[in-house]
Amino acid sequence: MFVNIEGLSLGYRSNIILHNIHMSLGKGEVTSIVGPNGAGKTTLLKSMASILPPQKGVVKIDGVDVRSIRSTDLAKIQAYVPQQASSGFPLTVLETVMLGRKPYIRWGVKRQDLHIVETLLAELRLEHYAERYMDELSGGERQKVLIARALAQQPNMLLLDEPTSALDIRHQLEVLEIVRGLAKRSGILVVLILHDLELAARYSDVVYMLKDGTVFANGTPEEVFTAPNMEAVYGVRMEIEQAAHGMKMTAVEPLQVYQKEEFYVSRCTI
Numbered sequence: 571m572f573v574n575i576e577g578l579s580l581g582y583r584s585n586i587i588l589h590n591i592h593m594s595l596g597k598g599e600v601t602s603i604v605g606p607n608g609a610g611k612t613t614l615l616k617s618m619a620s621i622l623p624p625q626k627g628v629v630k631i632d633g634v635d636v637r638s639i640r641s642t643d644l645a646k647i648q649a650y651v652p653q654q655a656s657s658g659f660p661l662t663v664l665e666t667v668m669l670g671r672k673p674y675i676r677w678g679v680k681r682q683d684l685h686i687v688e689t690l691l692a693e694l695r696l697e698h699y700a701e702r703y704m705d706e707l708s709g710g711e712r713q714k715v716l717i718a719r720a721l722a723q724q725p726n727m728l729l730l731d732e733p734t735s736a737l738d739i740r741h742q743l744e745v746l747e748i749v750r751g752l753a754k755r756s757g758i759l760v761v762l763i764l765h766d767l768e769l770a771a772r773y774s775d776v777v778y779m780l781k782d783g784t785v786f787a788n789g790t791p792e793e794v795f796t797a798p799n800m801e802a803v804y805g806v807r808m809e810i811e812q813a814a815h816g817m818k819m820t821a822v823e824p825l826q827v828y829q830k831e832e833f834y835v836s837r838c839t840i
């Protein structure tokens with residue numbers, strides 16, 4: 571499986587958000603989309619999920635325009651987990667994850683569906699929550715259940731919008747290890763939106779850095795996460811070092827701002 575995005579421009583009503591985006595994503599690769607708030611990351615992911623139609627350009631999966639794929643077929647190819655999802659009515663964890671099997675279920679739940687769901691619950695250490703209702707879970711537990719539901723679709727392509735935002739550090743690593751393991755073992759194409767750039771560096775093969783609805787830089791984490799790129803895109807001076815398990819990024823600027831304020835306050839007091 572491969573995904574090509576060619577000259578994609580789109581927005582909301584007459585307000586164009588993404589401008590002439592080109593991307594190519596390969597099987598078994600983990601790609602992170604990063605960039606400041608409002609850069610257009612979610613809009614881009616929604617367009618890959620065929621939720622938002624392009625105004626120009628095209629998103630192609632294996633050479634086929636995603637807009638021409640029927641939604642039931644698309645659900646077997648790709649799973650999308652939005653930033654916030656609510657079911658609208660009360661479901662247990664088991665029922666929620668079972669919803670991921672919906673594209674495959676014709677007349678009723680089969681033993682194989684139950685096996686897939688139970689295996690995922692165990693893998694994500696959610697088995698003890700199976701009978702709990704979704705509104706009885708913490709934000710982080712709910713986020714893991716939604717990831718389990720996406721994985722139950724057994725997609726070739728997984729689109730996750732800030733999948734670790736509600737998770738503590740141990741669960742962040744756990745989820746990203748599972749997702750990366752799936753990419754490497756099963757050849758799933760994974761696209762993540764991440765705000766934590768150290769996690770993006772650690773778990774991604776490829777990074778696309780967006781600025782104002784355009785691709786400012788793309789390549790390996792080492793190529794993209796450079797001090798000049800960070801300053802140009804985030805407006806923050808950073809020190810970036812290679813560390814044993816990825817990259818270490820330290821913001822330099824906030825410290826200076828603080829020192830300037832302190833200086834200003836002490837001068838006023840005098």
Ligand SMILES: Nc1ncnc2c1ncn2[C@@H]1O[C@H](COP(=O)(O)OP(=O)(O)OP(=O)(O)O)[C@@H](O)[C@H]1O
Binds near residue numbers: 587608609613
């Ligand atoms: N439904 C909508 N209607 C109109 N404008 C929208 C809508 N959704 C998003 N936008 C605007 O599109 C721009 C890009 O939003 P988007 O959610 O794609 O950014 P993002 O990079 O994912 O941001 P964040 O990091 O804050 O989640 C923003 O200026 C936002 O206000």
